[in-house]
Amino acid sequence: MTAPSNPPASFSDDPTPEPGPVTVDRVRADTVARLARAGIEDAEVDADLLIGHVLGQSRGQVQAAAIMGRVLTAPVAAAIADLVQRREKREPLQHITGRAPFRGLELNVGPGVFVPRPETEGVAQIAIDALRSMADPEPIGVDLGTGSGAIALALATEVPHARVYACENSAEAFPWTSRNFAEVAAPNATLVFADLAEAFGELDGTVSVVVSNPPYIPADAIPRDPEVRLFDPAQALFGGEDGLDVVRLVSQTGLRLLHAGGALIIEHGELQGAEIRALLDSDGWRATATHRDLTTRDRTTTAVRP
Ligand code: GLN
Numbered sequence: 466m467t468a469p470s471n472p473p474a475s476f477s478d479d480p481t482p483e484p485g486p487v488t489v490d491r492v493r494a495d496t497v498a499r500l501a502r503a504g505i506e507d508a509e510v511d512a513d514l515l516i517g518h519v520l521g522q523s524r525g526q527v528q529a530a531a532i533m534g535r536v537l538t539a540p541v542a543a544a545i546a547d548l549v550q551r552r553e554k555r556e557p558l559q560h561i562t563g564r565a566p567f568r569g570l571e572l573n574v575g576p577g578v579f580v581p582r583p584e585t586e587g588v589a590q591i592a593i594d595a596l597r598s599m600a601d602p603e604p605i606g607v608d609l610g611t612g613s614g615a616i617a618l619a620l621a622t623e624v625p626h627a628r629v630y631a632c633e634n635s636a637e638a639f640p641w642t643s644r645n646f647a648e649v650a651a652p653n654a655t656l657v658f659a660d661l662a663e664a665f666g667e668l669d670g671t672v673s674v675v676v677s678n679p680p681y682i683p684a685d686a687i688p689r690d691p692e693v694r695l696f697d698p699a700q701a702l703f704g705g706e707d708g709l710d711v712v713r714l715v716s717q718t719g720l721r722l723l724h725a726g727g728a729l730i731i732e733h734g735e736l737q738g739a740e741i742r743a744l745l746d747s748d749g750w751r752a753t754a755t756h757r758d759l760t761t762r763d764r765t766t767t768a769v770r771p
Pocket residue numbers: 582678679680681682688693701702
């Protein structure tokens with residue numbers, strides 16, 4: 466049989482068909498597909514934010530540019546392709562952009578510091594409410610193991626009549642913490658490089674709120690997300706055999722720092738509420754209670770200093 470003399474026009478033998486203009490719409494669709502294939506859950510969000518990072522635009526502006534058929538220059542398209550490739554390897558979005566939003570803040574983050582999580586915004590809310598409720602014109606709040614400075618800087622900026630102190634003992638994290646404290650420049654916030662067990666002896670018995678997002682993952686549990694497993698510092702994740710080594714230190718330090726009636730606020734894993742309440746009860750705390758996050762998982766346990 467002979468080949469048809471007029472093959473259908475839709476089938477081309479040319480291996481490199483004319484690519485056409487590199488529109489935002491095409492790059493966005495391609496990026497979403499690639500990130501979804503790499504196992505990233507909110508691929509559209511990440512695609513918009515990566516493209517927007519290169520263009521200096523918001524998610525809404527990227528979507529508008531896509532709808533309007535805007536065309537990208539070759540260097541911009543190449544810069545986006547670079548970032549998409551990094552994200553495909555599950556480097557955290559916040560390491561790629563260098564920024565992590567937390568409540569009203571935009572924090573600097575990168576290798577060596579724990580990336581602040583959305584659920585910790587709810588933990589910070591509890592600490593903010595506790596600090597605001599104190600009948601004291603200048604209550605003191607302390608954030609133990611502040612990492613990027615997220616909780617401490619939220620407290621300092623959202624409760625401006627409070628004095629806020631934060632400590633961090635990781636030499637890898639501390640440059641990020643310092644940079645964030647310098648950038649936010651809250652006049653009521655103080656940062657020190659110190660172990661939480663020894664920090665702030667001069668404040669013993671005077672503090673109204675002690676808050677901490679300590680490492681709480683048990684040593685043998687392996688975080689599911691590669692962004693966490695491969696990029697968050699182990700020191701910020703793992704809390705010894707049962708995950709509660711640092712929680713025990715936070716409890717002791719809280720008893721030392723807080724005045725009677727002061728509040729302790731600890732973030733933890735969704736299955737650790739009962740164990741942490743028991744630990745705090747046996748340390749002598751009052752009114753221990755566990756609170757859920759926005760996904761209805763247990764996330765925070767609070768207690769009052771007797
Ligand atoms: N929340 C962390 C995570 O999602 C666990 C450690 C911590 O926050 N202290 O992996």
